[in-house]
Amino acid sequence: MKTSIVFVALSLLLYGCGNDPKQKQAEAGSDTTVDSFYVTENPNDGLMRGLSASVDGKTISIIDTTEHLYLVIDSVLDYDQDNDLDALMIYSESGGGNCCPDAYFLVTNNGNGTFTRSAMTEPSYHSPTLEKWKGQNTLLVRTNDAGPDGDDYKETIIRYAVEKGQLKVIEKLETKEIPAIKEIKASGFESVEDVNDLLFDLDGDNIADTIRCSIWERWNLLVPDFLFSDGSVYDKNGMSAKRIGILSSKTNGRNDLVLDLNRVYKWDGKAYKDGEEE
Ligand SMILES: [Ca+2]
Ligand SMILES: [Ca+2]
Numbered sequence: 001m002k003t004s005i006v007f008v009a010l011s012l013l014l015y016g017c018g019n020d021p022k023q024k025q026a027e028a029g030s031d032t033t034v035d036s037f038y039v040t041e042n043p044n045d046g047l048m049r050g051l052s053a054s055v056d057g058k059t060i061s062i063i064d065t066t067e068h069l070y071l072v073i074d075s076v077l078d079y080d081q082d083n084d085l086d087a088l089m090i091y092s093e094s095g096g097g098n099c100c101p102d103a104y105f106l107v108t109n110n111g112n113g114t115f116t117r118s119a120m121t122e123p124s125y126h127s128p129t130l131e132k133w134k135g136q137n138t139l140l141v142r143t144n145d146a147g148p149d150g151d152d153y154k155e156t157i158i159r160y161a162v163e164k165g166q167l168k169v170i171e172k173l174e175t176k177e178i179p180a181i182k183e184i185k186a187s188g189f190e191s192v193e194d195v196n197d198l199l200f201d202l203d204g205d206n207i208a209d210t211i212r213c214s215i216w217e218r219w220n221l222l223v224p225d226f227l228f229s230d231g232s233v234y235d236k237n238g239m240s241a242k243r244i245g246i247l248s249s250k251t252n253g254r255n256d257l258v259l260d261l262n263r264v265y266k267w268d269g270k271a272y273k274d275g276e277e278e
Contacts, residue, residue, distance in 0.1 A: 040061075079130070
């Protein structure tokens with residue numbers, strides 16, 4: 001009796017401190033946790049369409065290549081906190097191109113040689129982010145309703161909890177727009193050939209400066225050139241948005257800008273840069 005109490009206590013101790021999934025099975029002598037996940041190639045078209053896992057050195061096929069999905073592993077983590085690795089998968093409708101957003105789903109190990117595949121998330125151009133919420137892991141998926149073909153830049157963040165291998169929507173939050181004192185939107189253009197100006201004195205010399213916008217047709221995005229009243233022209237390579245707004249705040253003598261909902265760009269003396277640029 002005494003021996004078995006010690007054994008149970010030891011098992012609980014090992015289980016309780018088990019950051020390493022392998023500790024779960026340490027006492028039992030068997031190992032049903034995942035060593036790794038990997039995608040497999042469809043021999044007919046050479047694309048990665050299958051998913052397998054290695055469990056205790058054995059390969060288990062989870063998704064067959066004949067389903068004709070195009071799969072990429074986004075990340076492998078213990079999402080549902082059961083001390084076993086799970087795979088967050090990218091299902092790419094475009095086959096790896098950038099025409100359209102990806103959907104995501106989760107694959108979790110049932111421990112008996114089978115795996116659970118969750119339903120797909122809403123499509124998104126961004127990988128889901130993991131966030132602790134009320135003590136549990138949740139996945140945040142940013143969705144843009146209109147995508148590149150539309151003129152909407154609004155965004156909803158959907159929070160998913162992991163329950164029994166499924167992704168359950170627990171809340172939807174609209175990303176707030178930073179209000180601008182003056183703005184221009186792609187939705188206001190009648191034709192993709194149009195060039196429209198937003199006039200505002202950005203540099204504070206009491207003469208209007210011009211943000212001259214054309215449309216990048218592929219994505220229906222505004223592409224701006226900045227024509228300052230001192231004669232200088234600033235063309236930020238790669239700057240594009242469905243909305244460009246001017247904020248009342250200034251940095252180095254020029255007004256800050258907001259692109260789309262909340263991407264703020266500041267003048268560094270030579271260029272407009274967002275927070276992530278040096
Ligand atoms: Ca897990
Ligand atoms: Ca000016």
